[in-house]
Amino acid sequence: MRLAPATVLDYRELARRRLPRQLFDYLDGGAYEEATLRANVRDLEGVLLRQVVMRDVSLREQSVEVLGQRLAMPVILAPVGLGGMFACRAEVEAARAAEQAGVPFVESTVSICSVEEVAEATSVPPWFQLYVMRDRGYAEELMGRAEAAGSPVLVLTIDLAVVGARHRDTRNAVVGTPSTWAKLGRGIDIASHPRWIRDVPLAGRPLTFGNLERAVPEARSPAAFREWVDAQFDPSVTWEDLA
Numbered sequence: 001m002r003l004a005p006a007t008v009l010d011y012r013e014l015a016r017r018r019l020p021r022q023l024f025d026y027l028d029g030g031a032y033e034e035a036t037l038r039a040n041v042r043d044l045e046g047v048l049l050r051q052v053v054m055r056d057v058s059l060r061e062q063s064v065e066v067l068g069q070r071l072a073m074p075v076i077l078a079p080v081g082l083g084g085m086f087a088c089r090a091e092v093e094a095a096r097a098a099e100q101a102g103v104p105f106v107e108s109t110v111s112i113c114s115v116e117e118v119a120e121a122t123s124v125p126p127w128f129q130l131y132v133m134r135d136r137g138y139a140e141e142l143m144g145r146a147e148a149a150g151s152p153v154l155v156l157t158i159d160l161a162v163v164g165a166r167h168r169d170t171r172n173a174v175v176g177t178p179s180t181w182a183k184l185g186r187g188i189d190i191a192s193h194p195r196w197i198r199d200v201p202l203a204g205r206p207l208t209f210g211n212l213e214r215a216v217p218e219a220r221s222p223a224a225f226r227e228w229v230d231a232q233f234d235p236s237v238t239w240e241d242l243a
Helices: 008-018 021-028 035-045 090-101 115-121 136-148 167-171 180-191 194-202 222-232
Strands: 064-066 069-071 127-131 154-157
Touching: 008 021, 021 167, 021 180, 090 115, 115 136, 127 136, 180 194
Parallel strands: 127 154
Antiparallel strands: 064 069
């Protein structure tokens, strides 16, 4: 049945139908038993807007200044790793949508499209998200590239000292040592989404981590970057390291 989306949950359902399960679960899921994910949703549902009546609201102003930048509304598109695996050059499309809406797009370190590609596709440079890596030299190189691309804000991810186990990834045979049957199921799942195959693996190339190609020049797919990326998360990071 064709769904005309009206809410965020409708768009979630469209994504579930469009994407192979392993990709949808990456977007939709969390680590371990997803207790924090459920708690976050509950907390957001508990935030209520205070209605003030009998006021002149014929002109409504939603803009706000954040870190020296005027936003059309208090919304920021957060960094999403592997974005370009969900749609053709998705980071570029998201950045264009953010520019049109007057809000910032935050480019992830592990984006498919590089920060340079996103910056060239828009007139408003993206903000840049950076993991505090063990390889401080490459982290500095990434910061330099983001600065050269015009990124006005650096967003540091500091709560990933230890990578949480994503059980959905294990069930979808993305990590671990999957059985032959699990691998077969994964292949059938991908094959059953021909529109995604046409839009992403065929039309969306190259499917590498654009910001990390210089660190792992021989890698030709996101999976080939996994070992290097996993080794870069630094559990020793403290506030002193930010200097």
